[in-house]
Amino acid sequence: MSERARRGWRDGLQGWWNHPHPLIELTLSRGRQFLRDPEAVFWVFGFPLIMTFALGIAFRSRGPEPVIAGVVDQAGSDQITAALERAGGFTVRLIAIADVERAVRDGRAPVLIVPGTPPTYRFDEARPESQVARLAVDRALQWAAGRRDAFTPIEQPVQTVGSRYIDWLVPGLLGMNIMGSGMWGVGFAIVQARSKKLLKRLVATPMSKAHYLLSQVLSLLLFLGLEVTVIVGFAWVAFDVTVQGALWSLGVVALFGALAFGGLGLLLASRARTVEAVSGLMNLVMLPMWVLSGVFFAATNFPDVMLPAIRALPLTALVDALRVVSNEGQPLSTVAPELGVLTAWGVVSFALSLRWFRWQ
Amino acid sequence: MYHGYNGPVAPESVALQCRGLSKRYGDVTAVDGVDLTVLRGECFGLLGPNGAGKTTTIEILEGLLPADAGQLSVLGQQWARDATSLRPRLGIQLQDTQLADKLTVHETLRLFRSFYRTGPTVDALLDTVALGAKRDAWVSTLSGGQTQRLSVACALAGQPELLFLDEPTTGLDPQSRRQLWAVLEEFRRQGGTILVTTHYMDEAHALCDRVGIMDHGRLIALGTPRELVASLGADHVVEFAVTGGVALADAAVRQLAGVRDWRREGAHLSLATSELHLTVPALLDLLRAHGATLSQLTTHSATLDDVFVTLTGRQLGDE
Numbered sequence: 001m002s003e004r005a006r007r008g009w010r011d012g013l014q015g016w017w018n019h020p021h022p023l024i025e026l027t028l029s030r031g032r033q034f035l036r037d038p039e040a041v042f043w044v045f046g047f048p049l050i051m052t053f054a055l056g057i058a059f060r061s062r063g064p065e066p067v068i069a070g071v072v073d074q075a076g077s078d079q080i081t082a083a084l085e086r087a088g089g090f091t092v093r094l095i096a097i098a099d100v101e102r103a104v105r106d107g108r109a110p111v112l113i114v115p116g117t118p119p120t121y122r123f124d125e126a127r128p129e130s131q132v133a134r135l136a137v138d139r140a141l142q143w144a145a146g147r148r149d150a151f152t153p154i155e156q157p158v159q160t161v162g163s164r165y166i167d168w169l170v171p172g173l174l175g176m177n178i179m180g181s182g183m184w185g186v187g188f189a190i191v192q193a194r195s196k197k198l199l200k201r202l203v204a205t206p207m208s209k210a211h212y213l214l215s216q217v218l219s220l221l222l223f224l225g226l227e228v229t230v231i232v233g234f235a236w237v238a239f240d241v242t243v244q245g246a247l248w249s250l251g252v253v254a255l256f257g258a259l260a261f262g263g264l265g266l267l268l269a270s271r272a273r274t275v276e277a278v279s280g281l282m283n284l285v286m287l288p289m290w291v292l293s294g295v296f297f298a299a300t301n302f303p304d305v306m307l308p309a310i311r312a313l314p315l316t317a318l319v320d321a322l323r324v325v326s327n328e329g330q331p332l333s334t335v336a337p338e339l340g341v342l343t344a345w346g347v348v349s350f351a352l353s354l355r356w357f358r359w360q
Numbered sequence: 361m362y363h364g365y366n367g368p369v370a371p372e373s374v375a376l377q378c379r380g381l382s383k384r385y386g387d388v389t390a391v392d393g394v395d396l397t398v399l400r401g402e403c404f405g406l407l408g409p410n411g412a413g414k415t416t417t418i419e420i421l422e423g424l425l426p427a428d429a430g431q432l433s434v435l436g437q438q439w440a441r442d443a444t445s446l447r448p449r450l451g452i453q454l455q456d457t458q459l460a461d462k463l464t465v466h467e468t469l470r471l472f473r474s475f476y477r478t479g480p481t482v483d484a485l486l487d488t489v490a491l492g493a494k495r496d497a498w499v500s501t502l503s504g505g506q507t508q509r510l511s512v513a514c515a516l517a518g519q520p521e522l523l524f525l526d527e528p529t530t531g532l533d534p535q536s537r538r539q540l541w542a543v544l545e546e547f548r549r550q551g552g553t554i555l556v557t558t559h560y561m562d563e564a565h566a567l568c569d570r571v572g573i574m575d576h577g578r579l580i581a582l583g584t585p586r587e588l589v590a591s592l593g594a595d596h597v598v599e600f601a602v603t604g605g606v607a608l609a610d611a612a613v614r615q616l617a618g619v620r621d622w623r624r625e626g627a628h629l630s631l632a633t634s635e636l637h638l639t640v641p642a643l644l645d646l647l648r649a650h651g652a653t654l655s656q657l658t659t660h661s662a663t664l665d666d667v668f669v670t671l672t673g674r675q676l677g678d679e
Contacts, residue, residue: 018481020471020473020474021474022474022475025471026474028467029460029463029467029471032462032463037462193460196457196458197454197457197458198458198459200424200454201452201454201457201459201514203424204422204447204450204452204454205447205452205472205475205476205517205518206444206447206448206475206518207475360424
């Protein structure tokens with residue numbers, strides 16, 4: 001650094017120290033209050049980590065699963081059971097004759113073998129695991145009866161990167177968290193300041209109202225950086241979840257999400273007088289998105305008629321875009337429609353809150 | 361009754377002037393035609409019970425509430441036209457603001473100082489309100505008196521010409537109140553103007569050059585504390601009660617030597633007198649003649665409280 005640049009820096013810092021700038025001071029105040037509130041820190045940082053950890057443990061990949069085969073409990077069942085156990089890779093369940101009808105239907109046995117010459121396979125053609133079980137059982141029993149393979153293939157099991165449930169879940173949790181901290185971060189702080197008459201006190205100074213609202217957005221973005229780093233880093237260390245696309249693309253998607261939800265938080269907080277009132281409003285808005293937006297299971301499970309509406313929700317757009325970048329490694333241009341949805345939510349709610357916002 | 365400055369006043373020496381200020385909330389008239397002139401360098405007190413309209417009045421003057429009717433000029437400017445240039449010239453302390461709990465005293469002052477182009481340094485503000493030792497303490501750990509001093513320091517952050525304070529010492533112990541008064545006296549010594557609301561008459565006595573007494577949204581008296589007390593025509597108040605069911609004739613009490621005014625409140629009677637040394641012996645004679653015995657007797661110098669009682673028939677502290 002040149003002497004001149006160094007002096008420039010020093011003068012700048014001293015200037016800031018002696019003549020505090022309102023935008024910087026407002027942003028710092030907001031940040032300090034957040035970091036000094038253990039409860040808020042827990043909900044923004046601790047809770048999603050615990051959630052990721054718990055779900056990661058519950059849905060971790062467990063290697064090849066044994067095939068479940070039902071054998072009807074009658075003469076000849078011993079030989080069949082012995083043949084399956086010799087072949088390996090089967091869990092055999094003896095099914096009473098009275099239960100034969102139900103066993104396939106209720107999923108206790110995807111395939112049911114009725115001993116005889118030849119044996120009978122009962123299975124559901126519409127269910128893939130039923131089909132697979134039938135093929136495996138047939139192969140084992142044919143082998144036991146003396147059939148030999150024409151050749152032995154070379155097998156290469158492929159573990160596709162980013163295809164586990166946890167890989168799919170982490171971007172969902174990240175999106176959900178960006179929604180929560182964006183809305184709570186902005187909404188809660190503003191309503192609290194209003195209910196304590198602090199907003200009114202600030203308006204009694206020459207403070208610029210734009211500075212106040214901008215400081216809310218700036219502190220939101222500071223914490224967004226931390227939040228994304230913590231969650232993505234944790235998922236990487238604990239479950240080996242990696243981001244396939246560029247990290248900066250993920251950052252850009254997160255930024256669009258934070259601004260959309262920050263705007264929504266501002267809108268909900270623009271009139272509410274009490275923290276309780278704004279909490280109710282936030283839950284009312286967030287709850288449907290937790291369910292519909294595909295955080296924990298794919299939104300495509302809902303009927304087709306609902307999908308256009310579900311896709312228009314900001315959390316759906318955010319989660320979909322995060323997954324495209326994180327799991328599929330696609331460039332940002334692929335998620336332009338989702339970013340458009342987020343921008344629309346952000347712009348509309350920010351414009352409405354500027355109209356409706358009450359300072360006292 | 362004396363009504364303040366009737367004669368001509370040079371415009372540049374007026375800090376604040378309003379005429380016919382009114383504000384209604386639905387059916388309730390909170391402020392009902394208030395006329396007020398506050399001079400530069402003066403400390404003016406708005407005195408009255410809770411609900412008299414003091415806070416609504418001061419918030420209209422501060423530009424936080426719009427008035428329904430009336431003219432108002434503050435430091436020669438109008439809120440509707442000059443809000444941007446007027447704001448930095450005022451210091452405001454609101455009645456029930458809670459500053460952020462989890463910021464330190466220094467951080468809070470730094471934030472408020474950042475809103476003003478000119479003003480004292482944060483350290484100078486800390487010295488002014490004697491909070492230097494609490495510089496790095498969280499606001500949540502301050503006592504009531506320290507919180508109010510911090511609140512006043514925030515109001516002083518832009519070196520205001522005119523300081524508005526709404527019930528600054530309510531709920532404080534006597535020592536904390538005196539500490540706050542000292543801060544305000546220092547501000548005045550440097551030429552500042554203060555408009556303060558209070559429902560403590562001793563505070564009005566100690567701080568204010570002039571007071572206006574408010575009741576039901578109207579200004580019912582205006583003058584220096586001394587003038588207002590003198591308007592009673594009596595400088596002492598005698599309060600007494602008698603035992604047993606002895607009823608003293610109203611006429612007999614009113615005719616006692618020196619009595620200017622009297623009131624009955626249940627078993628208690630109070631007399632305003634200009635000649636305490638004549639009234640008390642005459643009262644004792646009257647009681648003896650009726651065979652009555654005193655169960656209570658107190659006397660005190662007349663105060664603004666007595667002025668309020670005389671004007672409204674109610675105690676200032678009544679809510």
